Each structure stands twice: as structure tokens, then as C-alpha cells.
Amino acid sequence: MPGTKQFAYVSYTLTDCLVARYDIVANTYSNPQYLYSGQTVVVEPEADNDELRGYGVKTALLSVITGGKISVGAGGIDFNALQEMCGSSNATSGSAPSQFRHTTFSAGGGGLPYFGLIGLAATDDGGYDMIGVPCAKLDTFPKISADGKENKFNMSETSGKFIPISGTAFYIKGFQASSGWVAPITGTQFKALFT
Numbered sequence: 001m002p003g004t005k006q007f008a009y010v011s012y013t014l015t016d017c018l019v020a021r022y023d024i025v026a027n028t029y030s031n032p033q034y035l036y037s038g039q040t041v042v043v044e045p046e047a048d049n050d051e052l053r054g055y056g057v058k059t060a061l062l063s064v065i066t067g068g069k070i071s072v073g074a075g076g077i078d079f080n081a082l083q084e085m086c087g088s089s090n091a092t093s094g095s096a097p098s099q100f101r102h103t104t105f106s107a108g109g110g111g112l113p114y115f116g117l118i119g120l121a122a123t124d125d126g127g128y129d130m131i132g133v134p135c136a137k138l139d140t141f142p143k144i145s146a147d148g149k150e151n152k153f154n155m156s157e158t159s160g161k162f163i164p165i166s167g168t169a170f171y172i173k174g175f176q177a178s179s180g181w182v183a184p185i186t187g188t189q190f191k192a193l194f195t
Helices: 079-086 187-192
Strands: 011-023 038-054 057-075 089-093 100-104 115-123 128-138 143-145 155-162 171-175
Touching: 011 038, 011 079, 011 128, 011 187, 038 115, 038 128, 079 089, 079 100, 115 187
Parallel strands: none
Antiparallel strands: 011 115, 038 057, 057 155, 089 100, 115 128, 128 155, 128 171, 143 155
16 A cells, blocks of 8 residues: 655755855854755765674664765856855956956865755645755865857856764755745854754
8 A cells, every 4th residue: 555645745846055154163154145046956865884793694784874975056156155155255346237256266274164055845735845954065166167069058066075963964844835934044044944
């Protein structure tokens, strides 16, 4: 007999992705930024695994979640989201229509910052599924590609790792109705979604 379907079981399209710089000492977040034209959010847990043997057979199994991997893909280059994830600095100068943006990615020093990530997907019953990673760090700056062979939009992709905070590696929340999702504006609201 098939199982009983409950709310927020079947999710599909990514509808939002938010990132916020994380201060691992103070356990606080900056105000979140939406990732423009988000395409993918992948959360892949990792574990330490072992097997105990005795008398020629396996007698116990061990699987302990230790953290995991993340990847994020988007169309174009979102300077504000990159500032949260990469610690880059943005400056805009001039006046319309002759403005320009200058973004600097630093080498050395303290390296890339910690950040939190929330991905939101619609469900087939009118709700949302949220996946949240409280503490992640990118492996490097995003790969940014510009294709001169074909007429295609430029893409940016990046990956990194996440670690547990207070014993929790990541969260999944199901919202029965879309009205249950309230987008966070402040770091405090962003953090509250991880409870």
C-alpha cells in the first residue's frame, strides 16, 4: 500500500536563494541578500562511515554526519550576493547612465568568510520547502564564464563546504501554505529560520 502524502512532500523549481555573512564567534548574520537569477542550490551531506567485524561477519555499522558540500549556480554575476559569500568589496561611482561598479576579490589575509544559505522551492500543493545551511564557506571564488562561440547568457557557479553549528548540519522546513513563508530582511530574521 502506498504511503500517505502529507503537505510539502513534492517540491520542484527553486524560487529563492538567500545568503548572509555569518560571524562564527558572535553567532550572528548580516542582512541577507537575494541571489539574482538563481538556478541551482545543492546540499550534499557527508559522513564518516565504518564497519565493525567479528567472527567473520559485520556486527555493527557506523555513519556519523560530519558536514557536507554545497554548490550554487546563477545566471549573470550578482555582486551583492558575492560580497556575502566571498567577502568582496563593492563600489559604485558615477551617475546614470554612466555608472560603473568596481568589485575587488582579495587574496591572502583571513581568506573567504563564513555565510549562511537558504534555498526555497515551491511544492505541488501550494507550499514551500526550505533547505537551510547555517554555516558554509566557499572553496574559491565562483567560476565566471563568458562564451564567445555562441550567444548564451553568462553563468556563475561555485561550490564549498558546510559544517555543523550547535550539532546541526542543515535544516529542511516544509511550509504548508506559501503564506507561511516570510522572507527574512534582517540577520536576526535569517537566523530565526534555523530553528
